Structure formats: structure tokens, C-alpha cells
Amino acid sequence: MIVVVDYGMGNVGSILNMIRKTGGSAIISGNLKDVEMAEKLVLPGVGAFDNGVKNLQDIGLWDILNHKVCKNKTPILGICLGMQLFTDGSEEGNLAGFGWVKAKTIRFRFKEDARQIKIPHMGWNQVFLKKSSPIFQEMHKEPRFYFVHSYHLICEEEQDVVSVTRYGHEFVSAIQKENIYATQFHPEKSHKYGLQLIRNFVEVC
Amino acid sequence: MLATRVIPCLLLKNGGLVKTVRFRNPTYIGDPINAVKIFNDKEVDELMILDIIATRQGKGPDFDLLSRIGREAFMPMGYGGGIRTLEEAKRILSLNFEKIIINAQALENLGFVHQLAKVCGSQSVVVAIDVKKDSLGRPRVYGHTDGQTRKIELTTYAIQVANNGAGEILLNSVDRDGTFNGYDLNLIRMVSQVVNIPVVALGGAGQLKDFAQAVQSGASAVAAGSFFVFHGKHRAVLITYPQKDELGQVLRVYEGLNQ
Numbered sequence: 001m002i003v004v005v006d007y008g009m010g011n012v013g014s015i016l017n018m019i020r021k022t023g024g025s026a027i028i029s030g031n032l033k034d035v036e037m038a039e040k041l042v043l044p045g046v047g048a049f050d051n052g053v054k055n056l057q058d059i060g061l062w063d064i065l066n067h068k069v070c071k072n073k074t075p076i077l078g079i080c081l082g083m084q085l086f087t088d089g090s091e092e093g094n095l096a097g098f099g100w101v102k103a104k105t106i107r108f109r110f111k112e113d114a115r116q117i118k119i120p121h122m123g124w125n126q127v128f129l130k131k132s133s134p135i136f137q138e139m140h141k142e143p144r145f146y147f148v149h150s151y152h153l154i155c156e157e158e159q160d161v162v163s164v165t166r167y168g169h170e171f172v173s174a175i176q177k178e179n180i181y182a183t184q185f186h187p188e189k190s191h192k193y194g195l196q197l198i199r200n201f202v203e204v205c
Numbered sequence: 206m207l208a209t210r211v212i213p214c215l216l217l218k219n220g221g222l223v224k225t226v227r228f229r230n231p232t233y234i235g236d237p238i239n240a241v242k243i244f245n246d247k248e249v250d251e252l253m254i255l256d257i258i259a260t261r262q263g264k265g266p267d268f269d270l271l272s273r274i275g276r277e278a279f280m281p282m283g284y285g286g287g288i289r290t291l292e293e294a295k296r297i298l299s300l301n302f303e304k305i306i307i308n309a310q311a312l313e314n315l316g317f318v319h320q321l322a323k324v325c326g327s328q329s330v331v332v333a334i335d336v337k338k339d340s341l342g343r344p345r346v347y348g349h350t351d352g353q354t355r356k357i358e359l360t361t362y363a364i365q366v367a368n369n370g371a372g373e374i375l376l377n378s379v380d381r382d383g384t385f386n387g388y389d390l391n392l393i394r395m396v397s398q399v400v401n402i403p404v405v406a407l408g409g410a411g412q413l414k415d416f417a418q419a420v421q422s423g424a425s426a427v428a429a430g431s432f433f434v435f436h437g438k439h440r441a442v443l444i445t446y447p448q449k450d451e452l453g454q455v456l457r458v459y460e461g462l463n464q
Binding site: 013014021046047120124186 | 206278401
């Protein structure tokens with residue numbers, strides 16, 4: 001059973017719908033027992049970094065997630081804010097993230113001549129693979145995904161970077177480190193491309 | 206490269222899909238669930254759904270219908286129509302819609318937009334501005350619930366909308382609605398020059414080159430109704446959406462502007 005972690009940070013229904021469409025079985029839950037028992041985890045999230053950290057701590061999921069991911073090596077997929085929470089911390093807030101990947105989260109900054117570029121980065125954009133990863137297995141040609149975000153990752157370790165995307169400059173759009181997978185974009189809103197990625201997470205990871 | 210979003214905009218009336226001309230004569234098009242399924246299969250960039258009489262009827266959004274629509278879609282979606290409270294807005298967002306679209310309620314009270322942006326995040330809040338020309342040809346902010354134009358200057362209103370935290374403006378030309386005569390490019394220029402948030406052009410698209418012209422005039426995204434649901438000069442109902450490479454050819458030239 002896959003558990004889509006519900007910690008009060010945005011809508012998770014479409015992720016559940018998409019997992020079910022691939023034939024996977026999943027539930028939405030913020031319940032400690034469910035998370036403890038999960039075979040795989042999805043950590044979604046839309047909203048502010050510190051709120052995400054606080055909510056996970058308040059409902060008692062922080063330590064359990066740490067244990068599941070670091071000790072049990074349970075596969076986890078972070079989406080958008082979920083991905084950012086995997087880092088050491090974010091310019092958006094003051095609290096520490098999980099620190100599962102050597103990375104920090106920073107706000108988009110553009111050079112003088114590119115000030116007209118709008119933040120958030122919102123819409124469909126391409127991804128360019130830097131290394132192979134199970135989540136991009138059998139992906140359709142010219143994959144494009146839906147993004148909505150103002151912050152992005154800076155990875156210290158290049159081998160964690162699965163894909164990059166261009167918006168003003170290049171930024172990290174997907175990562176993988178062992179059992180830890182994450183995307184800055186929203187696979188659950190990205191038609192067949194997202195469906196393939198979710199299918200891979202359900203079937204292969 | 207970020208692609209220009211091309212967004213079908215569907216109108217609801219009493220649970221059915223309709224299409225208007227200059228905000229009048231709503232013609233029944235079909236079943237919304239079926240239409241959303243088709244648009245999902247066609248892999249559209251985004252979908253907007255507007256209930257055109259929810260505010261006037263005063264009964265709020267049709268949550269049951271929206272929840273059924275939400276289940277069909279693996280794409281970004283926005284909904285507008287009859288949203289008066291934060292609770293209603295949150296409930297829409299819980300039904301797999303990313304964006305709530307506010308129109309009449311913003312005209313009454315921009316504080317509501319501010320509150321929504323604070324709680325739900327600016328990226329989820331779109332303010333729709335309907336614009337109608339007066340007898341002297343000046344663009345005026347139009348209230349669709351009472352059919353009256355407002356005193357406030359269009360650009361002043363647009364700036365206030367942005368300052369109150371809206372993430373996007375859906376700029377709709379009443380005069381071009383359903384005409385296939387192309388977007389009102391001056392209108393797009395006027396508003397996109399005074400705000401930093403994305404302006405989504407709506408009203409008048411009749412051919413692919415209209416999208417390109419709207420983008421060239423400052424629109425960050427383009428929306429259309431009739432263009433995607435009518436076909437041929439007799440306006441037979443047929444749901445279509447251009448192929449990615451067709452759109453790429455007309456829009457690519459301008460997409461550099463969004464980078």
C-alpha cells in the first residue's frame with residue numbers, strides 16, 4: 001500500500017486518482033500507523049516551507065518519516081514543496097528540512113537583463129535528463145510537465161540530479177538518491193508524462 | 206523553455222455547457238463531464254470552468270458537479286462562479302482544482318482577494334476582469350451580474366487586483382466574446398503594461414494567429430471558448446484542440462519573451 005501523506009499542505013486527491021489509474025493501491029492519510037506500515041510514500045505539498053515542517057512535526061510524522069526513509073529505505077516520492085522539504089532548508093523559511101539530500105532551497109533569481117521573467121514559474125516546461133532513473137523509465141519523447149513554484153533546489157552532489165529545466169537559468173527539476181525520489185513539477189497534473197512517472201514509481205521503485 | 210499556456214474556457218449554466226456571444230444568447234453545447242474528458246484526452250495545457258449564473262442565482266458553486274469534473278482531469282484546472290467565502294474557495298481547491306477564479310466578489314470587495322491569496326497562495330487566485338467598451342469606445346470594467354460598467358478606471362482596478370495578491374488576471378473582452386474576430390490587442394497591452402502578474406487573454410480568438418498576437422501584445426497565456434467548441438461556419442459543436450507542433454509553430458517565436 002502506498003500512503004500519500006496528508007499533512008494539511010494542499011490538495012492530494014489528484015495524486016491518489018493518478019496512482020489508482022496506474023492500478024496501484026493507495027490511501028491518503030496523516031495517521032501515524034498508516035505511515036509506519038506504508039510500502040511506499042508520497043510527500044506532496046503546496047504552500048510555505050516552515051508551515052510544511054511545522055505541520056509534519058505537530059502531527060508527529062517527522063520522526064517516523066525520517067526512520068522510514070533513512071533506516072527502512074522505504075521509497076518516497078516528494079512533489080513540489082515535498083521535494084524542497086527533503087533539503088537542509090529553504091530561503092523561504094527558518095526551520096530545518098529533513099536534510100536527506102545535500103541541497104538547499106532558494107528563490108529564483110534572475111540577472112539584470114531578465115527581470116521581466118515572472119515568478120512563480122508557472123506552466124508547462126521541458127525536462128532534460130542528467131542521468132537515468134527508474135522514474136523516467138519508458139518516458140514519452142520530449143517529456144513536459146506542469147510546474148508552479150517560486151523556489152528551487154541547489155544540489156551539492158551532482159549525482160543526485162536526475163533532470164534539469166530552464167527558466168531564466170537552469171535549475172534542478174528532479175532528483176534521486178537511492179530510495180529518495182523527488183520532482184519539482186506536478187506529475188499528477190501532467191497528463192501522460194506524469195502518469196508514466198507515477199506508474200514507474202508504483203511499479204518499479 | 207516555458208510554453209505559452211493555451212487554455213480552453215468552458216461556461217456552465219444550470220449544469221450544462223453553454224457558449225455565449227458578447228455575453229448573450231447562451232447556446233447549449235453539451236455535457237460538461239464529457240467535454241472535460243475529451244479535453245483531458247487531448248492533453249490541453251489547462252482548463253478553466255466558469256459558471257455564468259451561479260452568482261446571480263446566489264446558490265454558490267455546484268460542488269457535486271465540480272467534484273465529478275475534478276475526477277476526470279490530470280491537468281491544471283481553474284473554477285469560477287458564485288464563490289463568496291473562503292470556505293467555498295478551499296472546498297473547490299480540495300476537488301482537484303488548482304485555481305479559483307473570482308469576478309463579481311472582487312468587484313464588491315478586493316479584501317476577499319487579499320484574504321484568499323494569503324490563505325491559499327497567490328498562485329491559486331485568479332481575478333477575472335470583464336471589459337466592455339462604452340459609447341465613446343473607452344474600455345470599462347463590466348459587472349456581469351448587473352450588466353453595468355463600473356466607475357473605476359480599468360488600469361487602476363487591474364493594479365489594485367494585483368496589489369491585493371491575485372496571481373493572475375483573466376482579461377475578458379465582452380465585445381469580442383464569441384465573435385471569432387481576434388483578441389482586443391489594445392486591451393491586452395493596456396493591462397499587461399501596468400501589472401507584473403500574468404495576464405490571460407480571453408474573448409475573440411478565431412484562429413491560431415490570434416494566440417500569437419495576444420502573446421506579442423503582452424499576454425502570458427491565452428484562453429478561448431468558441432474556438433475550441435465550434436467548428437466551421439455553421440458553428441457545429443465539435444471539441445478540438447490544436448496539435449502541440451501547430452501551437453509551437455505559431456507561439457515559439459514569442460515564447461522567448463516569457464523566459
